[in-house]
Amino acid sequence: MLEIRNMDVFYGDVQVIWDVSFQVKPREVTALIGTNGAGKSTTLKTIAGLLRPSNGGIFFNAEDLSTVPAFQRIDRGMVLCPEARRLFIEMTVEENLDMGSLRGRAKQQRRQTKDMVYELFPRLKERRRQIAGTLSGGEQQMAAIGRGLMSLPQLMMFDEPSLGLAPILVREIFEVIRKIQADGTTVLIVEQNVKQTLAIADRAYVLEHGRLVMQGRGQDLLNDPHVKSAYLGM
Amino acid sequence: MIKLEIFLQTLIQGLLLGGLYSLIGVGMTIIMGVMKIINLAHGELMMVAMYIAYVLFTAFQIDPYFSILIAAPVLFFLGIALQKYLINPVLRVEAIIPENQVILTVGIGMVLANLATIIFQSDYRQTPLSYASKTWYLQDYWKSSPVDLSITAPWLVTFLVAVLITLGLWFFLARTDMGKSIRATAQDSEAAMIMGVNVDRMRVITFGLGSALVGAAGCLFIPIYYIYPDIGGQFTLISFVITILGGLGSTVGAILGGLVLGLFESLTATYVGMGWAPVGRFAIFVAALVFLPGGMASLLKSKRMK
Ligand SMILES: Nc1ncnc2c1ncn2[C@@H]1O[C@H](COP(=O)(O)OP(=O)(O)OP(=O)(O)O)[C@@H](O)[C@H]1O
Numbered sequence A: 001m002l003e004i005r006n007m008d009v010f011y012g013d014v015q016v017i018w019d020v021s022f023q024v025k026p027r028e029v030t031a032l033i034g035t036n037g038a039g040k041s042t043t044l045k046t047i048a049g050l051l052r053p054s055n056g057g058i059f060f061n062a063e064d065l066s067t068v069p070a071f072q073r074i075d076r077g078m079v080l081c082p083e084a085r086r087l088f089i090e091m092t093v094e095e096n097l098d099m100g101s102l103r104g105r106a107k108q109q110r111r112q113t114k115d116m117v118y119e120l121f122p123r124l125k126e127r128r129r130q131i132a133g134t135l136s137g138g139e140q141q142m143a144a145i146g147r148g149l150m151s152l153p154q155l156m157m158f159d160e161p162s163l164g165l166a167p168i169l170v171r172e173i174f175e176v177i178r179k180i181q182a183d184g185t186t187v188l189i190v191e192q193n194v195k196q197t198l199a200i201a202d203r204a205y206v207l208e209h210g211r212l213v214m215q216g217r218g219q220d221l222l223n224d225p226h227v228k229s230a231y232l233g234m
Numbered sequence B: 001m002i003k004l005e006i007f008l009q010t011l012i013q014g015l016l017l018g019g020l021y022s023l024i025g026v027g028m029t030i031i032m033g034v035m036k037i038i039n040l041a042h043g044e045l046m047m048v049a050m051y052i053a054y055v056l057f058t059a060f061q062i063d064p065y066f067s068i069l070i071a072a073p074v075l076f077f078l079g080i081a082l083q084k085y086l087i088n089p090v091l092r093v094e095a096i097i098p099e100n101q102v103i104l105t106v107g108i109g110m111v112l113a114n115l116a117t118i119i120f121q122s123d124y125r126q127t128p129l130s131y132a133s134k135t136w137y138l139q140d141y142w143k144s145s146p147v148d149l150s151i152t153a154p155w156l157v158t159f160l161v162a163v164l165i166t167l168g169l170w171f172f173l174a175r176t177d178m179g180k181s182i183r184a185t186a187q188d189s190e191a192a193m194i195m196g197v198n199v200d201r202m203r204v205i206t207f208g209l210g211s212a213l214v215g216a217a218g219c220l221f222i223p224i225y226y227i228y229p230d231i232g233g234q235f236t237l238i239s240f241v242i243t244i245l246g247g248l249g250s251t252v253g254a255i256l257g258g259l260v261l262g263l264f265e266s267l268t269a270t271y272v273g274m275g276w277a278p279v280g281r282f283a284i285f286v287a288a289l290v291f292l293p294g295g296m297a298s299l300l301k302s303k304r305m306k
């Protein structure tokens, strides 16, 4: 579904992603793990089109995305729930959801999809007229996921969805992601919560200093000695 | 009784002026919100619209209020052209002066003012309208009214049209997908991009829209004022004050800011002296910077928190 080939990414003169290649298979949960500053967010932003790779290619459903501007990638069926949520904080919850369905089929089905999102997150329905900036962290994350879902994505990318949430909410978010995958959406997730992430991941890649150093099935990585000592503190 | 009458009349006049100010300020404000630049050619764009309305009136006897239908679209495309071919290229280069786009807008304003001087000379011009001095008095309608208040036709029409356009803008921004996309671009352009907003296009459209709004304001000003090529500068200043007063980029803030400024200027003119209105404008500007750095928008917000 998504294939990254030999990707290099720079910020100005500084290279932060080095020759990264990986694949996301349809209907799977693929995880990208790594320490702070490893380049996980950079990778997702590049896939979303906010950054351009200086080398290598990104292919989505076999289409080369190098000439597809960021704002058209959502039409192709991919959406990013960015790091720190990035809601439109002066808009209401409902307006934020509308922003996820600006184009094409997503726009036609806005009403139905919104009902589905409200069913998934009843809290959002209660607060649909509330300004997004005044939501709690957990509610904001739900709104951000809801906004992404409004685009009817084939591939949903999550950048640290559990960031700053209490353990009970973390579990809830992971359950939601699991549900999203069960409904047929492919998931690419970046997380610091390595244990929980690997537990739901079909496939995982480990990124260190901008390079892929390891890959495997989620369960296998959970038992890997390097992963255990570096990421699980065991 | 006379005192009360003067006071009420001053408030009415301030409100009427404020409605127009809101429209002038809101154009600069949406450009500020989306592009993060202050368009210091804003008043000069208004001046261009005024001369369009003036020429349409003298050549074809088209009423200035109808000229809005011509001048606003012309200004829309003028704004788009300025943004696309002058401001955008400058936004992209790294320059020694960080705010060079703003300086560019000053340059654009100067060029427009000078072109107007070349074409129209620096004469003061007016459009003599048949209804210019038509006035309604309260006591004509309500005989036993304790105070007699008056309102002139052009002022009233100008105010009503300004309010109508401002409401239209509000509806557009609040209810339509394109309006929401413009607001989203102002709040977080990267997130907007991810959600499928063509951010570059929104910037261009916003600049056009802001110019069209002030263009409409220019036509509304014609029936109540006279024009000369350098008139733009004072309106650039006025919209700047309103934008600051409103809280840099808040539309509702700008609307309130316009009303407050209109009322304040009117009060200054009545109680301090005609020539003092600009001083009042500066006073409120400085006061806003010192005491209300977040503008009206921050007041609205803190209220919402409670
Ligand atoms: N806008 C930027 N300009 C310059 N360098 C940047 C920028 N954003 C990130 N970097 C650098 O790129 C590297 C990778 O950053 P990135 O945000 O992708 O890491 P990350 O894996 O997501 O980390 P975290 O887990 O802390 O979110 C870091 O060294 C960071 O300092």
Ligand SMILES: [Mg+2]
Binding pocket: A040, A041, A042, A083, A159
């Ligand atoms: Mg990150």
